[in-house]
Amino acid sequence: MKKLTSLVVATHNVHKLEEIAAWFGPYGVEIVPLSLFSQEMPAETGTTFAENALIKARHGYLASGLPTLADDSGLEVDFLGGAPGVFSSRFAGEGANDEENNRKLLAAMGDTPLRTARFRCVMVLVWGAAAVQAEGVCPGVILHRPRGEGGFGYDPLFWLPGKNCSMAELSREEKNKISHRARALANLVTKLEAEGLI
Secondary structure (H helix, E strand, O other): OOOOEEEEEEEHHHHHHHHHHHHHHHHOOOOEEEEHHHHHHHOOOOOHHHHHHHHHHHHHHHHHHOOOOOOEEEEHHHHHHOOOHHHHOOOOOOOHHHHHHHHHHHHOOOOOOOOOEEEEEEOOOOOOOEEEEEEEEEEEEEOOOOOOOOOOOOOOHHOOOOOEEEEHHOHHHHHHHHHHHHHHHHHHHHHHHHHHOO
């Protein structure tokens, strides 16, 4: 395989594109939005983050013919046996918003003292028949009530003991350094460097 020069990112999220571009820019890799090739995203029918990321990456590769990166991520709560997991964005039902998902999470947790959790992100890069996978995890604790105005999703309920604040109380720059996505990107870049692909 030759070196990556351009990379389609299977997302319509502008902030995610910017974050990924910041990681690949120093290697001279041009980030190309999937929207240039496809307005649709495939249904996430996988039972794991890795399966869903692979579904999206394959879709992007088939639509563009170019190496494609996709990710899937979510919240895993120990007390809930790893839920909401792949259902994180729709924990309170299809089309649920962040507030509804957070309310359902707090109700499911009740007053349990077992509140350990983690955000997990799995990234998959598909290039022809080859696929490179990397994972990132950010450990934390679920709060009893929301804290902070920043971020999105479960960020206001996710306490970072090492930072002594919730994920929603971090600046975007701080979050982009320690998040599960940042850790997955760092691991992916390390793998691609080791294989001589960037």
